[in-house]
Amino acid sequence: MSIIFNEQNKTFYLNGKGYSYIFRINAVGYPEHLHFGAAVPCEDVSFVRSFGSRSQIATPAGVDNPNLSYNNTLPEIAFFGTSDYREPTFLVESERGDRLCDLEYVGHDILNEKPRINGMPSLDGGETLVVHLKDKFGDMQVDLYYSVYDDVSVISRRIVYKNGGNTTLKLHRAYSFTLGFGGVDYDVVTFPGNWMAERTPERRPMPHGVISSDSKRYSSSATQNPFIMVTSKDATEQFGEAYGISLIYSSSFVLKAEGTSNGDSIVTGGINDFDFCWTLGAGEILETPEAVIAYSNEGIGGMSRTLHDTFREHLINKRFVKQPRPIVINNWEATYFNFDNEKLCAIVDSVEGTGIDTLVLDDGWFGERKNDRFALGDWYVNEQKLVGGIDVIIEHTHAKGMKFGLWFEPEMINEDSDLYRAHPDYAIGVPGRPRSYSRHQYCLDLTRKDVRDCVVEMINKMLREHKIDYVKWDYNRNVTDAFSVGTDPERQSEFAHRYALGLYDICERIINGNPHVFFEGCAGGGGRYDPAMLYYFPQIWTSDCSDADTRTKIQYGTSMMYPLSTMSCHVSAVPNHQTHRVTPMSSRANIAHLGATGYELDTTKFTDEDKAAVKAQVEEYKQIQDIVLEGDLYRIENPYVSNYFTEMVVSKDKSRAILCVYRREAPANGDTKRIRLQGLDKDKTYRIEKLGIVASGASLMNVGMGVNYRLEDYTSDMYIITEA
Ligand code: DGJ
Numbered sequence: 221m222s223i224i225f226n227e228q229n230k231t232f233y234l235n236g237k238g239y240s241y242i243f244r245i246n247a248v249g250y251p252e253h254l255h256f257g258a259a260v261p262c263e264d265v266s267f268v269r270s271f272g273s274r275s276q277i278a279t280p281a282g283v284d285n286p287n288l289s290y291n292n293t294l295p296e297i298a299f300f301g302t303s304d305y306r307e308p309t310f311l312v313e314s315e316r317g318d319r320l321c322d323l324e325y326v327g328h329d330i331l332n333e334k335p336r337i338n339g340m341p342s343l344d345g346g347e348t349l350v351v352h353l354k355d356k357f358g359d360m361q362v363d364l365y366y367s368v369y370d371d372v373s374v375i376s377r378r379i380v381y382k383n384g385g386n387t388t389l390k391l392h393r394a395y396s397f398t399l400g401f402g403g404v405d406y407d408v409v410t411f412p413g414n415w416m417a418e419r420t421p422e423r424r425p426m427p428h429g430v431i432s433s434d435s436k437r438y439s440s441s442a443t444q445n446p447f448i449m450v451t452s453k454d455a456t457e458q459f460g461e462a463y464g465i466s467l468i469y470s471s472s473f474v475l476k477a478e479g480t481s482n483g484d485s486i487v488t489g490g491i492n493d494f495d496f497c498w499t500l501g502a503g504e505i506l507e508t509p510e511a512v513i514a515y516s517n518e519g520i521g522g523m524s525r526t527l528h529d530t531f532r533e534h535l536i537n538k539r540f541v542k543q544p545r546p547i548v549i550n551n552w553e554a555t556y557f558n559f560d561n562e563k564l565c566a567i568v569d570s571v572e573g574t575g576i577d578t579l580v581l582d583d584g585w586f587g588e589r590k591n592d593r594f595a596l597g598d599w600y601v602n603e604q605k606l607v608g609g610i611d612v613i614i615e616h617t618h619a620k621g622m623k624f625g626l627w628f629e630p631e632m633i634n635e636d637s638d639l640y641r642a643h644p645d646y647a648i649g650v651p652g653r654p655r656s657y658s659r660h661q662y663c664l665d666l667t668r669k670d671v672r673d674c675v676v677e678m679i680n681k682m683l684r685e686h687k688i689d690y691v692k693w694d695y696n697r698n699v700t701d702a703f704s705v706g707t708d709p710e711r712q713s714e715f716a717h718r719y720a721l722g723l724y725d726i727c728e729r730i731i732n733g734n735p736h737v738f739f740e741g742c743a744g745g746g747g748r749y750d751p752a753m754l755y756y757f758p759q760i761w762t763s764d765c766s767d768a769d770t771r772t773k774i775q776y777g778t779s780m781m782y783p784l785s786t787m788s789c790h791v792s793a794v795p796n797h798q799t800h801r802v803t804p805m806s807s808r809a810n811i812a813h814l815g816a817t818g819y820e821l822d823t824t825k826f827t828d829e830d831k832a833a834v835k836a837q838v839e840e841y842k843q844i845q846d847i848v849l850e851g852d853l854y855r856i857e858n859p860y861v862s863n864y865f866t867e868m869v870v871s872k873d874k875s876r877a878i879l880c881v882y883r884r885e886a887p888a889n890g891d892t893k894r895i896r897l898q899g900l901d902k903d904k905t906y907r908i909e910k911l912g913i914v915a916s917g918a919s920l921m922n923v924g925m926g927v928n929y930r931l932e933d934y935t936s937d938m939y940i941i942t943e944a
Contacts, residue, residue: 221370223349233262236368239515249324251296253400278303294400311393323353341755342510343534359385372530378510383500391498396490396508404479409449416765418442418746419777426479434474438699440750447781448475462523468751469509471720497713528783540758546578548818557584564613570823575838579617580625593660596632597639599678625690649701658697666722668706676729695743727756759788759816766792767799768811772865785849787815803934809837810936854898870899875943882936896924907944
């Protein structure tokens with residue numbers, strides 16, 4: 221890993237693991253992108269430069285040379301108003317109302333220690349280049365940050381915007397990066413979705429024009445994910461080039477891919493500029509979220525493995541990332557709101573001896589919470605429901621050698637709550653206008669410090685006064701009525717980003733303030749599954765759909781960017797509560813075991829046979845857990861296009877692996893499946909106990925193995941592969 225600046229050709233060489241990222245400062249002081257891809261020597265590669273379109277070219281201000289048109293040069297940052305007609309990286313308005321900017325290079329620093337972003341999560345480690353740019357004719361100053369890492373093929377980027385003058389500037393757009401690609405021969409993959417259908421890969425050609433993937437929901441959302449992929453046309457799971465761009469951000473975002481008129485492509489994005497305006501007073505700065513850009517020439521699978529390693533090594537809380545996860549029994553789908561201490565104790569008793577080690581008490585234990593119309597915000601125990609108090613079930617759980625987890629929804633408030641009666645203004649909304657409901661609740665105004673202090677104190681009090689080992693942090697609706705009574709009128713369009721900063725502040729104070737507690741994230745399932753949340757929550761409830769068959773798709777899509785260790789997955793009852801589908805218990809377990817596993821059904825109704833099955837499943841999971849949490853993922857079959865869902869996870873030293881094969885529908889005359897394994901060491905010999913196979917990695921990967929299935933829908937097997 222190194223960052224080199226060649227004074228002679230004014231070129232920066234960022235040499236990361238297996239890649240080179242090269243750009244130069246051109247004749248007009250513009251940072252011009254030259255290469256990001258497989259590693260090359262630190263030599264002059266400016267011969268790659270094309271001169272683009274000849275039609276109606278404008279030139280940089282005062283430079284009458286069309287060859288230097290910004291529009292025809294691959295950008296490191298694109299700015300509006302002076303010869304660039306592509307998606308600008310930012311847009312700034314001066315006090316007199318002009319929106320022009322013409323940046324030039326004024327210097328750079330190379331830092332051994334990567335600076336953290338104020339108030340926002342980012343990757344740790346990494347050597348960092350900061351390139352300083354300044355408007356030739358105005359006060360705007362821009363710093364481009366690039367960080368490279370020893371151990372992962374990733375470059376991370378962000379931008380800091382600064383008002384270097386004495387007047388006020390307004391940023392109408394302030395993205396985190398622009399990345400150039402030579403040519404348009406690429407595909408773009410985005411991840412649209414919905415509640416219970418999160419992160420569905422959608423692949424299409426790089427357009428002539430703009431593809432935009434965004435959220436205007438004040439959360440990263442289930443409807444898109446802050447991740448976009450650009451691949452070579454021929455890229456598959458195993459072959460071709462893939463670039464994965466992931467934004468460490470939890471509020472409204474946008475990511476855009478544009479095939480430009482000059483035959484090149486760019487990707488840009490960051491904080492969504494829809495309904496955004498940030499005022500920069502004299503000397504003020506705006507720091508933007510970090511974008512993590514993974515490169516692989518080993519296909520989409522290689523890109524995913526790179527991102528997984530990056531998040532595990534440089535982002536997720538080190539206290540938990542490689543620890544065995546709690547194996548939970550969650551009472552939500554078992555009881556919904558209908559429980560008391562007696563029922564909860566019975567659940568704990570019913571899992572004794574199975575290896576399940578944590579009870580998570582879900583929604584309904586607080587305030588006057590009869591159903592979802594009541595009591596959000598009242599984070600104290602409902603003693604009418606939990607007679608004798610919550611310590612009855614906590615102590616019972618601990619006495620059985622299990623840990624105790626509790627559900628909160630810290631960002632929310634119901635109209636029917638003590639908190640709302642005392643502080644109606646804590647809810648986001650415009651005074652005098654009725655607010656929108658969603659799940660009968662409102663969002664708290666986390667842009668206000670007094671509101672944040674109140675939430676932090678209530679939750680920390682519960683965590684101080686009771687022996688709680690685990691918290692499930694839920695978030696069941698998106699913000700509407702964006703307005704804060706605590707913010708000046710001219711700054712109301714800062715709301716979405718200020719919400720993110722407020723959220724990170726309460727996460728810091730609650731999560732990092734209680735280091736002994738394990739925190740799981742949740743947002744009506746996977747409705748806020750993003751890298752910034754993973755910085756705080758080592759795992760996230762992947763989706764409210766717990767049906768094994770639907771989960772194959774959701775977990776497949778989620779694995780494109782996030783490691784299996786981050787996916788909280790539960791075995792639930794049949795008929796499934798969301799799809800009414802009946803799948804075998806073994807398949808529900810096998811699919812859940814491809815993540816941080818758990819159970820969510822009424823275990824008091826277990827037969828002896830069920831209990832024995834769960835015991836065996838948990839034993840098997842404990843045997844493979846380290847592979848699932850830390851290994852390399854190989855997606856062999858895509859459940860969106862195949863009747864099969866097949867995945868392998870291989871330990872880092874390639875001595876052990878798991879293979880999960882799931883078949884949706886049973887063909888009437890049966891079928892035999894040939895599977896070529898991936899990721900093994902070709903020179904090692906492996907044993908697959910269940911099939912009685914002992915063979916070389918070379919044979920298992922090149923010849924493959926046959927699997928026969930019985931005549932039953934939704935069948936699956938988990939094979940454990942060990943070095944012989
Ligand atoms: C949505 C979550 O995703 C569920 O698991 C459950 O916690 C409910 N909220 C409770 O309201």
